[in-house]
Amino acid sequence: MIAKKRIIMALVIAVLALGGGIALAQEDEGPILRPKTPPAKPAAPMLQVSCDLACNWTLDGTAKGHIDAGASVKTKVITGQHTVAAETDDTLDKAEYEISVKAAGLTSQAFALQAVRDARLKAEQEAKDKADQEAKAKAEQQARDKAAQEAQAKADQEARDKAFQEARHKASQEAQAKAEQEARDKAFQEARDKASQEAQARAEQEAHDKAVRDEWDREQRARARGAQQDAGSGVWTDPATGLMWTSRDNGFALRWQPAVEYCQNLQLGGYTDWRLPTIDELKKIYNPNAGVVCGANGYMSCQIKGGIRLTSSVVWSSTRGDRPQFMRGFVFRSQGEVKKHVVQLDKRGANYDRALCVRRADQ
Secondary structure (H helix, E strand, C coil), X not given: CHHHHHHHHHHHHHHHHHHHHHHHXXXXXXXXXXXXXXXXXXXXXXXXXEECCCEEEEECCEEEEXXXXXXXXEEECXXXXXXXXXXECCCCCEEEEEEEXXXXXXXXEEECHHHHHHHHHXXXXXXXXXXXXXXXXXXXXXHHHHHHHHHHHHHHHHHHHHHHHHHHHHHHHHHHHHHXXXXXXXXXXXXXXXXXXXXXXXXXXXXXXXXXXHHHHHHHXXXXXXXXCECCCCEEEECCCCEEEECECCCCCCCHXXXXXXXXXXXXXXXXXXXXXXXXXXXXXXXXCCCEXXXXXXCEEECEHHHCECCCCEEEEEEECCCCXXXXXXXCECCCCHHHHEEEEECCCCCCEECCXXXXXXX
């Protein structure tokens, strides 16, 4: 019995002690376990944009998308000044506003593009009406001016006709006399011109014949002196110009640039400074009285000095032609004026064109 009481007492003491400890713990830790309420975040500023017509809008120059007619969109913005713009789908009507977002909340901007469109259409119609009125007034004025000019021209013509009619009878006799005098003067002038032309033609022919004879004589004298022909080296020096020529062309058709390179790379007679001749240099070895066998098969006759052997009558020169990509060439076949032998050759072509090389003999 005593033992049972002692057990019960011990349990009571333990319970009391436990209760006291819990209360103490609650007093010490109560402030730590109490939850704290976090501060509320401020709401971000919002911008609401609407258009009364379908539009595309921008915010500070950045495209933000499309808004249907009568609809609106919202987007987050920061506080401060902003530029909001909108234009219709056809880009004909536009509006732009400067707005200020001062604090959190909703800032609205509505675009009344229909009013902008109405104003534009009204202005265009007014401009058209004004232009039509001005055109009509101008046409009426031009019609009045034309009628006045025609009336004045008619009056002037009638006055001229009258004056002409009055003077015609008198002028007829004077005109007849003048015509007879002019006919006599014309006959005299034609006779004099004919005589002058015949005399000029004779003089030119005599000069030409003398030049041909002189050239022939010089050619014969040059040949008599041996003309410095070097059959072994394959060159010929023209005593009249001091130019040394190859005694034959390259022997095959070639374009202009390869012809230039052919002469530049030629080593002949102990010389390496060969080049393509100018058109004037080629003219100086043309002799209308010469008859040198030429052509690939020797079936042609070429008019060239020094007995130079050509496998074609057409030779390239280093002189530019009258058009781009064209150079001048010389034809040594047939007689006639020297200028008629100068031809235009396409640098890109190579039909019958040959390279005949030249150098200064005294170099």
